[in-house]
Amino acid sequence: xxxxxxxxxxxxxxxxxxxxxxxxxxxxxxxxxxxxxxxxxxxxxxxxxxxxxxxxxxxxxxxxxxxxxxxxxxxxxxxxxxxxxxxxxxxxxxxxxxxxxxxxxxxxxxxxxxxxxxxxxxxxxxxxxxxxxxxxxxxxxxxxxxxxxxxxxxxxxxxxxxxxxxxxxxxxxxxxxxxxxxxxxxxxxxxxxxxxxxxxxxxxxxxxxxxxxxxxxxxxxxxxxxxxxxxxxxxxxxxxxxxxxxxxxxxxxxxxxxxxxxxxxxxxxxxxxxxxxxxxxxxxxxxxxxxxxxxxxxxxxxxxxxxxxxxxxxxxxxxxxxxxxxxxxxxxxxxxxxxxxxxxxxxxxxxxxxxxxxxxxxxxxxxxxxxxxxxxxxxxxxxxxxxxxxxxxxxxxxxxxxxxxxxxxxxxxxxxxxxxxxxxxxxxxxxxxxxxxxxx
Numbered sequence: 037x038x039x040x041x042x043x044x045x046x047x048x049x050x051x052x053x054x055x056x057x058x059x060x061x062x063x064x065x066x067x068x069x070x071x072x073x074x075x076x077x078x079x080x081x082x083x084x085x086x087x088x089x090x091x092x093x094x095x096x097x098x099x100x101x102x103x104x105x106x107x108x109x110x111x112x113x114x115x116x117x118x119x120x121x122x123x124x125x126x127x128x129x130x131x132x133x134x135x136x137x138x139x140x141x142x143x144x145x146x147x148x149x150x151x152x153x154x155x156x157x158x159x160x161x162x163x164x165x166x167x168x169x170x171x172x173x174x175x176x177x178x179x180x181x182x183x184x185x186x187x188x189x190x191x192x193x194x195x196x197x198x199x200x201x202x203x204x205x206x207x208x209x210x211x212x213x214x215x216x217x218x219x220x221x222x223x224x225x226x227x228x229x230x231x232x233x234x235x236x237x238x239x240x241x242x243x244x245x246x247x248x249x250x251x252x253x254x255x256x257x258x259x260x261x262x263x264x265x266x267x268x269x270x271x272x273x274x275x276x277x278x279x280x281x282x283x284x285x286x287x288x289x290x291x292x293x294x295x296x297x298x299x300x301x302x303x304x305x306x307x308x309x310x311x312x313x314x315x316x317x318x319x320x321x322x323x324x325x326x327x328x329x330x331x332x333x334x335x336x337x338x339x340x341x342x343x344x345x346x347x348x349x350x351x352x353x354x355x356x357x358x359x360x361x362x363x364x365x366x367x368x369x370x371x372x373x374x375x376x377x378x379x380x381x382x383x384x385x386x387x388x389x390x391x392x393x394x395x396x397x398x399x400x401x402x403x404x405x406x407x408x409x410x411x412x413x414x415x416x417x418x419x420x421x422x423x424x425x426x427x428x429x430x431x432x433x434x435x436x437x438x439x440x441x442x443x444x445x446x447x448x449x450x451x452x453x454x455x456x457x458x459x460x461x462x463x464x465x466x467x468x469x470x471x472x473x474x475x476x
Contacts, residue, residue: 080112080379083138085128087121087367093328094195094366094403097395101387112383121244121305121367125441132157137372139380145185145192145368146437148444152370153191159371162190168385173392178365178404185437193388194404195395196366198323199425200250200434202349203330206342208235208318216346218358220255220286223319223349227295230318238290239317241308242300245448246436248287248455250362251321253435254348255283258356262432268473269438275470276463279354284454284462291455301452313337324402324421325366331400331415340416345424361424363431365404443472 082102088095095116102114117138119127125148131137132152143149152158162179165171171179178194186192202223209215209226212233217223227237241247256264259279267273274280291300297317309329312320315338330336330343347358371384392405400418402425436444447469453460 078111078379080377080383081115082112082140082380082383083115083117084140084369085117085119085131085138086140086142086369087119087124088142089118090116093325093399093401094369094395097391097398097401098195098387101390101394102383105383105386109383112379114383125444128152129441135374137375139375140369140371142367143192143370144436144444145182145365146433147440149191149368149370150186151441153186153189157373158191159373159376160189160191161193161371164371164376164381164384165190165388168381170385170388173389173405175404175406181363181431182365182368182404185433192365192368192370194365195369195391196325197402197404197425198325198364198366199421199428199431200254200321200323200362200364201345201347201424203312203320203322203326204344204346205312205315205318205338206344207315207338209344216344217349220258220349220351224290227290227293227319231294236297236311236317237295237319238297239303239308239311239320240296240300241303241305242296242452242455243302243304245451246434247305247308247321248291248451249435249447251287251290252280252283252451253362253432254321255286255351256280256435257360257362257432258348258351259283259354261355262360262430265433265435265437275466275473280466281462284465288454288458288460288462292458296455301456310335323362323364323366324424327415327418327421328399328401330417343417345417345420347424357429359427360430360432361428362434363428364434439473440476443469443476446472 084095084098086095090096090099099114099116106112106114124142125144128137128141128143132155137157143152149158162171165174175194175197178197179190182192182194183190204216208230212229214226217226230237253265256279259282260273264273268275290296297303297311303311308320309326311317313329313336330340347361348356350356350358388405392403392407393409395401395403395405396407397409397411400415402418402421436447439447450465450468454462454465
């Protein structure tokens with residue numbers, strides 16, 4: 037429902053628990069933890085493993101709050117470790133297999149996280165946050181979204197709350213008399229014209245792989261509607277169906293036509309963002325989590341007032357509508373069940389009862405945490421995204437949300453081949469994926 041996605045309206049009600057300290061041995065589940073009257077002085081190290089950079093976005097806010105906490109509680113030390121996004125899944129899986137997960141870790145919130153839940157490695161966030169008095173700080177729409185990824189349980193926190201669509205350079209569009217495209221055909225005509233003028237139509241981080249499958253997904257949800265990946269997961273429709281093959285073929289043709297620029301599979305996310313913000317590419321399909329880069333005045337060389345955002349265009353004979361968007365909570369963060377202690381719980385309480393306000397006020401990040409104080413100087417593009425979120429009637433999953441790890445990696449790796457090799461048939465791409473899903 038539209039109203040379920042509006043999370044800045046209304047009054048924030050905060051349920052405060054009396055100051056307490058939880059006790060129990062290391063490795064105790066949150067439900068097994070009781071209460072005592074004083075803090076322990078046993079040294080505690082909280083390690084956060086993430087593909088985010090420590091000095092950017094949500095990781096920056098968490099680090100700032102952790103430093104504040106450490107000043108008051110020197111026995112609690114916070115450490116951050118960065119790992120490349122392409123290596124994150126494998127790293128987390130190896131750590132989980134050796135029962136050595138860090139206290140906090142970024143991870144995919146679909147099937148990969150379910151594997152950790154089933155092995156009892158991930159902390160039950162809803163249970164723990166309820167005991168810590170933190171559930172009232174979280175946006176219900178965001179938590180329900182994460183529950184839908186994990187069979188109804190909450191095992192991750194929404195450091196972001198995003199919609200996806202196409203960002204575009206208003207100056208370039210204005211210079212060539214272009215309007216926001218309503219159909220995919222319109223968008224491809226714009227791409228063709230811009231390429232003739234020597235302007236790269238789209239910036240795509242092919243090296244990171246998943247931005248390619250996001251485009252395939254974008255086309256597919258306009259063809260079949262927002263629930264299409266749930267239907268695939270239930271076996272109600274095959275990835276070899278004509279609409280999916282058409283989606284893969286359309287994105288392949290965009291790549292082969294040069295619309296993604298030269299050497300697309302060597303372009304990482306940071307480079308693709310900069311290509312757009314430096315005015316070297318006209319359009320950029322990406323989620324609203326990139327507001328952190330767009331709101332950076334030094335990095336954004338074209339200016340916030342020159343950036344627009346349009347919904348995924350319609351496709352011929354498709355049932356999707358412009359008020360439907362892919363929504364997600366970004367790369368979510370989970371907690372290790374075995375690493376949870378009373379001291380970790382107190383740290384979590386301090387950081388995440390402050391996180392939502394701090395992220396909005398300092399960086400203009402739209403998160404899955406409630407905000408009680410909105411700054412008067414809210415960035416222009418953050419306001420735009422708030423407005424767009426308010427227009428959403430239905431949300432869609434991303435392409436691999438319900439894939440297991442092997443299918444996810446296959447989708448990503450083969451997508452690179454799809455957009456650069458005209459001998460690789462779109463039907464072959466989808467057939468390989470469907471076979472992997474069938475036998476997983």
